[in-house]
Amino acid sequence: MTKPTIKDVAKMANVSISTVSRVMNSPESVIENKRNQVLAAIEKLKYKPNALARGLIYKKTNTLGVVIPDIRNPYYADIIRGMEDASKKLGYNLIICNTDRDKKRLFSYLHNFYERQVDGILYTSDPIYPDYYHELNRLKIPVMLVSTHSMEYELPSVKINDEQAAYDAVKFLIDSGHRKIGMIGFDLTDSIAGLTRYHGFIRALREHDLDECKNNIVYVNGWSYDTPDAAAKLMEKCPDVSAIFTVSDELAMGLLCYLHEQKISVPEQISVIGFDNIRLSDIMIPKLTTVAQPTYEIGYRSVEKLDAAIEGRDDPILREYLPHEIIVRASTKSLD
């Protein structure tokens, strides 16, 4: 089942591996007799000089490495689709690695990318901690931050403005007449999707004299598995909320499930707004009002931008922010 390697060619031609390599790379440096033996062996074994060999010779492997924190989260699916379409257009292959938010696993994949000489790395969604930065920097491979950014380091990025998007979601609820608003958020140690969206929530409250809502928050550290619990905690903490902002659509789905079980009807008794606009948000019960991230475009644009970096083209915008949008469906209602 194994295919012929350079070793097999060397053995059949009765020469050293480096001679085979020289025949492929600089045939003029090998005497004719040996060269013919090697070529005959290559022919006979149908040995094919491959991308590995070419990667050694040319600088490009036409491959981009993608690290994502959790393949189970459907949010990444559309980003990856965007990355793939741009990669196809620009002649790259994508290799996707799932880090499970595990630092060891991340570093192991980064090391693997280095060894495989990927042309660039798409680092998705997680914050850049100092040791991550040093590791990425050490590799000397162009990096693009996708759906994350870094204010500390000079790394290019593509994402939405999370603070503004959360602000807009909460302002939408306020503009719909809600005055008692709660939030299920990501832990504040998550500087990308946790702290920023919290800030947006707080700013919307403050600008509308609703500071009394600022403690109506429950934090989760993961995704929807925790949601029914988080929802229960939130309803215990502030049973009189008329609207809840959740920082992901999966959290919203868990919340809808919990409220349904408690016989609290959405949106009649409580309005729910999600975040992301994953595909399934359109078949939830009720259909989910949410903040649409341009996920496909984030993926697509990040590959275009990374390609520019790889090719050394000028890219005037270091940290790029794409527009978000409120999608109004059936899970929210106006109190006015």
Added chain:
Amino acid sequence: MTKPTIKDVAKMANVSISTVSRVMNSPESVIENKRNQVLAAIEKLKYKPNALARGLIYKKTNTLGVVIPDIRNPYYADIIRGMEDASKKLGYNLIICNTDRDKKRLFSYLHNFYERQVDGILYTSDPIYPDYYHELNRLKIPVMLVSTHSMEYELPSVKINDEQAAYDAVKFLIDSGHRKIGMIGFDLTDSIAGLTRYHGFIRALREHDLDECKNNIVYVNGWSYDTPDAAAKLMEKCPDVSAIFTVSDELAMGLLCYLHEQKISVPEQISVIGFDNIRLSDIMIPKLTTVAQPTYEIGYRSVEKLDAAIEGRDDPILREYLPHEIIVRASTKSLD
């Protein structure tokens, strides 16, 4: 930003690339003077002989290539988690490629796997057509079929018994007293999840004298985006069904959404059973009764089995079937 290549080393040491390669592979074949120049350049540039070079010399790259048909489908997420955990245990890295069920894209990734000399390929979920088989065969790389199999070709595989699982789902409905049963199925051209589950449905009907239900079927060619339409068609075709079997949980989610909009209550008026037991099935409204596939185990076992093939260990079972299970939640009720 680019890291030093063998070319840079050659240039700095003022020797040919093949000489650098010989210094790394068989230093004794290079005269001391030149050898020292090369070693000094390697040291100075911090050039690191890499996986590509090693892949040329050793037979193993410790990398497995995964092709999946649609990364947006959450069914694959748990399979990949299983694959990753087994890969970690056995010392492999996974590179994941999304084919979008596009033959050209699939072949391009297979070719890429060949060029990168992956140790094995995990071919997930799609049927093996003759031209696919010939392409796979031509690569001479061990292949494992995951959540698919082939009766025509001698390829190892890991999946559930789809016909039996569908039979068990429908029998569960029949045992709960349902006599008017409908189905939303995958197109019969899909020999893995379409035809087999159709056969299971038909067998359960026949064994229980319910042949009159055998045309209560609507087929979809994709996933839940089509479901509200498919659900509407099914309800028009056979408005008196008391239970519906859908061949995926996402299809079930779309069906639940449609029935909710039509004010048909589940399970009071219609019972719904899904297939797969994706993570979200536990937070649907109502929580979904479904056929659990051991997705994580399928992924895990497929890597173990592929590793055995790569290492040439004996594996007595060519086509391996893992057990499925009916998970009873709130979307079905007994009529008795």
